[in-house]
Amino acid sequence: xNFSKSFRNTFLVILLSLIVSACATKKTTTKVExxxxxxxxxxxxxxxxxxxxxxxxxxxxxNESILTTKSRDTLRKQANWLRENSSINVVVEGHADxxxxxxxxxxxxxxxxxxxxxxxxxxxxxxxxxxxxxxxKERPVDxxxxxxxxxxxxxxxxxxxx
Amino acid sequence: MIRIFxxxxxxxxxxxxxxxxxxxxDITRGNLDPLPIAVSPLFQSDISKKNSINELKLENVxxxxxxxxxxxxxxxxxxxxxxxxxxxxxxxxxxLKPRFEDWALIKAQALITGxxxxxxKKLKVEFRLWDILAGREMMALAFTTVPSNWxxxxxxxxxxxxxRLTGEKGYFDTRIIYVSEEGPKTARVKKxxxxxxxxxxxxxxxxxxxxxxxxxFNPTSQMVTYLSYFKNLPRVYLLDIETGTQxxxxxxxxxxFAPRFSPDGKKIIMSFAKEGNSDIYTMDLENRIVExxxxxxxxxxxxxxxxxxxxxxxxxxxxGYQQIYVxxxxxxxxxxxxxxxGLYGTPVWSPRGDLIAFTKLHKGKFYIGVMRTDGSGxxxxxxxxxxxxxxxxxxxxxxxxxxxxxxxxxxxxFSAKLWSIDLTGYNERQVQTETDAxxxxxxxxxxx
Numbered sequence: 001x002n003f004s005k006s007f008r009n010t011f012l013v014i015l016l017s018l019i020v021s022a023c024a025t026k027k028t029t030t031k032v033e034x035x036x037x038x039x040x041x042x043x044x045x046x047x048x049x050x051x052x053x054x055x056x057x058x059x060x061x062x063n064e065s066i067l068t069t070k071s072r073d074t075l076r077k078q079a080n081w082l083r084e085n086s087s088i089n090v091v092v093e094g095h096a097d098x099x100x101x102x103x104x105x106x107x108x109x110x111x112x113x114x115x116x117x118x119x120x121x122x123x124x125x126x127x128x129x130x131x132x133x134x135x136x137k138e139r140p141v142d143x144x145x146x147x148x149x150x151x152x153x154x155x156x157x158x159x160x161x162x
Numbered sequence: 163m164i165r166i167f168x169x170x171x172x173x174x175x176x177x178x179x180x181x182x183x184x185x186x187x188d189i190t191r192g193n194l195d196p197l198p199i200a201v202s203p204l205f206q207s208d209i210s211k212k213n214s215i216n217e218l219k220l221e222n223v224x225x226x227x228x229x230x231x232x233x234x235x236x237x238x239x240x241x242x243x244x245x246x247x248x249x250x251x252x253x254x255x256x257x258l259k260p261r262f263e264d265w266a267l268i269k270a271q272a273l274i275t276g277x278x279x280x281x282x283k284k285l286k287v288e289f290r291l292w293d294i295l296a297g298r299e300m301m302a303l304a305f306t307t308v309p310s311n312w313x314x315x316x317x318x319x320x321x322x323x324x325x326r327l328t329g330e331k332g333y334f335d336t337r338i339i340y341v342s343e344e345g346p347k348t349a350r351v352k353k354x355x356x357x358x359x360x361x362x363x364x365x366x367x368x369x370x371x372x373x374x375x376x377x378x379f380n381p382t383s384q385m386v387t388y389l390s391y392f393k394n395l396p397r398v399y400l401l402d403i404e405t406g407t408q409x410x411x412x413x414x415x416x417x418x419f420a421p422r423f424s425p426d427g428k429k430i431i432m433s434f435a436k437e438g439n440s441d442i443y444t445m446d447l448e449n450r451i452v453e454x455x456x457x458x459x460x461x462x463x464x465x466x467x468x469x470x471x472x473x474x475x476x477x478x479x480x481x482g483y484q485q486i487y488v489x490x491x492x493x494x495x496x497x498x499x500x501x502x503x504g505l506y507g508t509p510v511w512s513p514r515g516d517l518i519a520f521t522k523l524h525k526g527k528f529y530i531g532v533m534r535t536d537g538s539g540x541x542x543x544x545x546x547x548x549x550x551x552x553x554x555x556x557x558x559x560x561x562x563x564x565x566x567x568x569x570x571x572x573x574x575x576f577s578a579k580l581w582s583i584d585l586t587g588y589n590e591r592q593v594q595t596e597t598d599a600x601x602x603x604x605x606x607x608x609x610x
Contacts, residue, residue, distance in 0.1 A: 063483070065438070098566070101507035101521050101550045102375060102601070103420040104477060104484055106389075106396070107433060107440040107461040110417055114438030133394065134417055134435065138373055143347035143573025 040068055041151035046141045050158065054081045057157040058116060062097070062150075065111040067119055075116055078158050079123035089161040092116050094134040097150035102136060109134030116156040131161065187240050187328045194588070196242040197327070198269050201232045203246065204276035204289065205253040213280035217309040224253070224278040227287065230316025231274060231323070233360060234334045238324065239589030244270055257290065262297045270294050274323060285309040289319050291326060301326050313362060318609055333555040334359060337605040338562065339377045339386055340580060342366065343598040347573050354388060356403070359604075361594035367401065376551075376601050380423040383605035387411065387421040387430050398432045400447075412445045412452055420463045426471055431455070433463040442476055442493075455493040466510045466518075467491065468535070475499075475509040475518050475535070486520055488535060499537030508551050511535070514558040517585075521550040521563075530563050532585065543587045553604045559585050562593060564600040 035043035041059040048056045056078075058071035067075065082088065094113030096105035113132035121127055142149040187197055204224035206214065214223045235241035249256075250264040257275035265273050276289030288304035303322055307315065314335060321332030342355040354367040354374050368374055368390075377388035386401045398411040398418040412418065414434050421432040428447060433440045442455040442465045456462040460480035467474055475488045486500040486509045500506040504524025511518055512532075522529040522542065528549045531542040549565040562582045569576035578600045580593040593602075 063479075098548070099526075100523070101464070101477075101484075103433070103464045104461065104479075104507050106375075106417070106419045107435055107463050110435040110440065111438040111461065118438070133396065135373075138350070138375070140348055143569055143576065144571045145568040145576070146571060149571070 035148060036151050037068075039147060039151055041148070041154070042070065043152075046152050046155075050078065050160065051081050051085075054078055056159065057155045059151060060112055060154040060156075062154065063100070063108070065108065065115045067115055071116075072119060075119045076123055079120050079125050082120065082125045082129065087162075089129045089131070091159045091161045092120075092130060092132045093139075093157045093159060094132065095139060095153055095155050095157070096137045097153045098137045098140060098145070099150060100137065106134050106136035109136045112154075112156045116158065120158075196240055197271055198244055199235060199241045199272045199274065200244045200249060200265055200268065200270035200294075201228050201235070201246075202249060202251075202253045202256050202273065202275045203228045204278045204287065205257055206278050210279045210281070214278075214309075217280055217283065218312065220312075223280065223285070223309070223312050224276070227278065227312055227316040227319070228274070228276070230313055230360070231320050234317065234320035235323065237360070237591060239584060240324075240328065244268055260292055260294075262292075262294050265292075265294045272300075272323075272327065274319070276319070280309055283309065285312060285315065287315050287319075291323055313358065314609075317358070317360075321607070321609075330559070331557045331607060333557050333560060333604070333607065335608045336556060337383065337608070338580070338593070338602050339367075339379060339605070340564075340595070340599045340602040341374060341377065342595070343578050343600060344370075347569065347576055354386070354401075355595075355597075355599070357595070364596050367403070367406075376420065378422050378553075378603045379605045381425060381427045381606055383608060385423075385427075386603075387423060387432075389419045389421065398430065400430070412443075412450070414443075414452075418443075420465065422466055424467050424471055425469045431465045431467065431474065433465070442474070455491075456489075456496075457493075464508050468511045469513055469515045473511075473535070475511055477507050477509060484523075486518065486533075486537070488518075499533065499535070500540075501537060502540055510552055510554060512558045513554055513556055517558075519552040519554065519561055521552065530561060530583065532561075541587070543583050543585070544581075544590055549581070551601055553602050555604050556607045560589075561585065562602045562604055564602060566600075 040061050050056050054077045055074045058074050092113040094109035096108045117130045117132050140153040142152040204227050206224035214220050220226055232243040236243050248268045251261055257277055271294050273292040279286045284306050286306045290299055291301040293300050317335035320334040324332035336359045337356055339356045342353045343350055345351045351370040352374050353370045354377050357364040373391040375389040377386045390399045396417040398421040399408050400411050401408040411430050417435045418432050421430050429444045431444045434443045439459055440461045440463050442462050444453045458480055460478050462478045464477040465474050474491050478487050484505040484507050485498055486506045487496055487498050489496040504522050506520050506522050508521045509518045517532045519532050522531055527545050529542040530544050530552050533540040546565055547568050549563055552561040552563040560582050565581050566578045578598040580599045580602050582593055583590040
């Protein structure tokens with residue numbers, strides 16, 4: 001199931017990025033000065049650090065749970081840090097923006113948190129050190145109603161659990 | 163905890179004059195010409211007035227009840243209650259025998275009269291509905307209850323009048339359970355709240371210590387199922403409103419959410435999320451048996467049963483995006499029914515069985531709409547910046563939902579409010595709540 005799904009998702013991402021790069025370059029990027037790529041947040045305004053150089057969060061495109069190249073880079077840093085600090089467990093919190101129905105967003109947040117968790121596992125972190133929780137759209141970090149605010153809220157955040 | 167539903171009404175007289183009357187209301191179309199109705203204040207004797215002040219701290223419970231009735235009829239959009247200042251006949255005399263010419267003169271087509279007495283800690287109410295054009299009584303009803311129940315008396319009278327004139331059950335003696343919201347968007351405090359359908363008698367059922375979402379009534383409106391983040395574990399809970407006892411539903415190793423009762427009240431249907439995948443499950447409340455209904459790598463959520471328990475409509479992104487599906491209640495025969503442009507969510511089966519209400523997102527706008535259960539006949543009732551989560555009135559004629567406003571870059575200007583709209587697409591109005599509010603669920607009719 002995961003194979004066909006990731007295949008579909010990859011296809012969608014390619015399609016989406018084509019659409020986005022085709023029509024959104026004019027609008028979005030000029031407006032937010034390089035803080036978004038497509039509609040994924042690439043800035044650092046809201047980012048906190050688990051340790052020096054280890055960002056705590058990754059960002060997602062609308063309705064998506066695909067990890068971008070930058071997200072994978074962040075999660076590899078988290079995995080390294082978790083390997084060095086083997087006594088620390090984490091909770092990965094999944095979040096969605098406010099532009100979706102509440103119940104679907106709860107599921108989407110869970111899917112995003114698990115995308116991050118799965119990546120940490122593939123980099124050698126034991127599954128029992130990582131729990132997940134979805135907040136859906138209930139805990140935004142940015143309270144604005146605009147594309148940049150929403151991009152900051154579509155995130156998964158790795159938080160120390162102990 | 164809060165004893166709301168154990169009120170007994172003693173109906174000792176019920177006469178409906180079935181004689182062919184001239185007035186009736188067609189509620190299947192948008193009503194742009196509401197029926198002019200005169201709601202005469204219910205007459206109260208001087209002795210009773212003293213008791214009214216002692217028992218209820220109300221000068222005149224009779225006119226208070228008639229205000230409840232007037233407000234209900236007005237908000238239904240089907241009636242136009244006339245100004246009392248124009249009434250020519252005194253309440254007590256009108257109740258005995260109205261001078262129909264006087265009421266016709268002020269263009270009333272129907273008249274409600276009545277009488278209240280408070281004696282020995284009992285509230286006795288009688289009322290009559292008159293057809294002014296035909297010059298005859300259409301209905302007479304009397305009942306006795308405890309004085310503190312006076313608002314419910316007004317709601318019951320409203321339901322009887324609505325039913326007599328439209329031919330369908332009313333929805334006034336009902337309650338709304340919802341999520342009360344306070345504080346900034348980034349740290350919203352949410353509590354379960356319950357109120358009468360007209361916004362009165364608000365009670366808070368949780369303290370706001372943990373996040374609570376999506377409360378829904380069971381068919382008898384005595385139980386509520388909802389999502390709570392108690393101890394930071396998002397789980398579906400069951401709450402008995404009368405006793406205040408609550409329990410987790412099932413023993414799932416992960417988040418359960420989007421709960422609803424089956425129409426027979428025997429099961430809770432909900433989503434269970436595990437390893438990034440949400441599927442639909444049911445739990446039988448009697449024998450605690452859990453059944454898996456869907457098994458698909460997509461998100462399956464927002465399930466809602468058909469009123470005959472035979473089908474389930476739900477929300478899935480198995481096509482790539484959020485769409486609405488219908489399946490048999492054992493999970494077989496899954497069919498996609500939404501094919502319009504945009505994303506579709508929160509399907510809810512109408513209590514009449516013929517329609518599914520939904521939320522639709524298209525080009526940055528949110529719509530509340532309805533479609534037939536095979537997906538045909540899609541009709542969008544209202545468009546806004548953000549709105550979702552419709553819930554049906556028990557007679558299937560009105561939808562209540564919540565609407566959020568856009569905030570500026572600092573997060574200012576945000577609000578969440580309850581709104582209602584008729585199935586016809588007319589009569590859109592805000593439902594008053596003490597605080598900001600979301601996730602409304604409409605109870606069944608409390609008295610029949």
